[in-house]
Amino acid sequence: MSSLFPALTEALADPDGTAARRSALRFGDRSLTYGELAATAVPLAARVGEAGRIAVWATPTLETAVAVVAALLAGVPAVPLNPKSGGSELGHIVADSAPTLVLAPPGDQLPPALTALERVDIDVRASRPTAPSAPYPPVLDRDLAPETPALVVYTSGTTGPPKGAVIPRRAIATTLDALADAWQWTGDDVLVHGLPLFHVHGLILGILGPLRRGGSVRHLGRFETAGVTRELSTGATMLFGVPTMYHRIAETLPDDPALAKALAKARLLVSGSAALPVHDHQRIAEATGRRVIERYGMTETLMNTSVRADGEPRAGTVGVPLPGVGLRLTEEDGTTAVEAYDGETVGEIQVRGPNLFTEYLNRPDATAAAFTEDGWFRTGDMAVRDPDGYVRIVGRKATDxxxxxxxxxxxxxxxxxxxxxxxxxxxxxxxxxxxxxxxxxxxxxxxxxxxxxxxxxxxxxxxxxxxxxxxxxxxxxxxxxxxxxxxxxxxxxxxxxx
CATH class of the missing domain: 3.30.300.30 (ANL, C-terminal domain)
Structure with missing residues (x-):
């Protein structure tokens, strides 16, 4: 499989070249170029290369991004941990995933559930030579098989203890490339977001996405509309957020002309993780002239559908299936297909494609139950399809x-x-x-x-x-x-x- 991060590979090959000097990551006033990211992540990758599985204390910091990139370079599965998790949930995740190391920013106090693990501090400031000097880890990331586990991301646990979804390298690559097609996403794009880094939206889309394109990301640390204004006014082209963030934006816009002007400059505004209310769509569009587009995904499938950058940004829909993703609606029996494209007939979304996870860690029973006999993943989400194929999600099967x-x-x-x-x-x-x-x-x-x-x-x-x-x-x-x-x-x- 080719490298997940071609620009990083190029920076390694030519430390003084253009790619190495490009901005990769910025968190507040701390930043790394691709050359500096390589110089920081490569030694760490060599350090963890034999670890088996590692935990990452996933604070919204530069250290988390470096830790995950290092794990991916080394071919070692990373388990992002939510710093806000309670003790029992964190204990379950650590016991279930059995990491041998925990990577964390220096000085961060870790909870009791992690104290038995060997700790590796990620001191980015102490690891920034002008050019990569350490050898590449024993296994080059471009030599790893597509099915190699990349991440183990735990579900929210709404129906029992959280399950660890094993996400292979091919799922990350195919999802990000499909989004590049749908969103016309290139290395010239600069993404701004303030999402947590322990889940698919903030970590895979928000950090790994720009790095795969050879672009850059500016993370706000914590979401604030002033930060959105600042970054979109100074070169950022895309904004990722969840409905709560866009609701705060919509509430702020009437009294903040600078925010409206900044949003109007954005090439793409993307909302996900839950449905964005139609009235917030309308308020943002009226104030800025820009429409928010929505996409649909989940931990086990990464991204399934999106409104395309060159398509109609229709409020209340999550667009059409991404390239390579199969999507069908089924009746309650889970096998009878819903053929209607009438915007009214409700069915459960089932998907298949290279974007899917491999398994639930240590849960063959749950893995088997998640798939139909003919290989479709049961999402549990209910939707209707409009005549032109746009998907509108109407809720969860269990609760909605x-x-x-x-x-x-x-x-x-x-x-x-x-x-x-x-x-x-x-x-x-x-x-x-x-x-x-x-x-x-x-x-x-x-x-x-x-x-x-x-x-x-x-x-x-x-x-x-x-x-x-x-x-x-x-x-x-x-x-x-x-x-x-x-x-x-x-x-x-x-x-x-x-």
Whole structure:
């Protein structure tokens, strides 16, 4: 398999060349060119080359990026660890993945679950000669087989202990190359983001993506609209974010003309990890003239679909399947295909292609259950397809498919409709048992004005007028805030009414 990072390989071959002088990574006021990244990562790769499997304390820092690149150069699987994980979850991940080393920034205090591991500090400042001087690790990354495990990324654990998805090198390469095709992504692009680095979006797309293209990334450390303004005003061309970030942008835009001007300069604004509400799409487009595009992926599959840079940036959709990705919708039996392209018929998304993971680590039972007999991965996500093939996700099979009055209804479209009401700041929709309907639709609302929330009847009429009468909420609960995880996804299992 060819090198995952051609520009880094070129910098190694010619330390004084143009490629070596190009900017690769910047975190705040700390940065590395491709030559400096090679000089830092190569010795580390040689250090960990015989480690078997390594853990990376994945703080949003330059050290995390260097550690993962070093592991990929050495052909050693890396396990990114969420620094915010609780003790029991972290203990499970360490016991399950059994790393022999943990890589961390110098001075970071590690939790008890990691203290038994040998620690390797990543001191970037002490490892920056003007040219790479250390030998390349024994195994060149371009000599590794496509199926070689690259990362073990743990799922969120919503249905039990987190499972480690083993992601091979070919999945990373094919996903990033497919996105390059869809987004016209080149080495001239400069990406800005403030996402965590322990998952697919922030790490693979946000760090490894620019490095594979030979471009650069500017990480904000933590997301702030002022940082977005600064970076997009000074040469950055792309912004990656999650809906919570874009919601903050939409809220800030009316009083921040500098932010609107900066966003207008961006070549591409991309949202992922959850659905971006339509009203936030509209507010950003009206203020900047730029439309946010959405893509769809998950830990086990990396990226499956996206709105293309040269396609129609239609709000509420995740676009079309990426090159090389097979996608089908199925009925509840998991095998009968949904053939309709009518924007209404709901089915479960199943995918196959080179973008998929290899297995769940130590879980052959879970791996077998995740695939159909003919080799399609069951995503658990429910969607409809528009006549032109655009995919619209309507929710998760486990929490967002509501069967009411003989209809199969996706919670996502109702949530979008509720968010178009001026009295609604945040919204989530679930189903609960109903003796007559089977399930009734329940709305969980954070009102824009807690002193004067919209009534149940008002919200029901609002939804019925935009969608259909059978999709209106029958019950409304009012909250101060919705429970969300680190990526801004609403944790619906935490929505209970006493």
């Amino acid at each position: 498919l509501i069967k009411s009055g003989g209809y199969k209804i996706g919670a996502g479209e109702i949530e979008n409709a509720l968010l178009e009401h001026p009295g609604v700041r945040e919204a989530a929709v679930t189903g609960e048992p109903d003796a007559d309907l089977g399930e009734r639709i329940v709305a969980w609302i954070v009102p824009a004005d807690p002193e004067a929330p919209p009534s149940t009847d008002e919200l029901a009429d609002h939804v019925a007028g935009r969608l259909a009468p059978h999709k209106r909420p029958r019950v409304v609960h009012y909250l101060d805030t919705l429970p969300r995880n680190d990526m801004g996804k609403i944790m619906k299992r935490a929505l209970t009414h006493d």
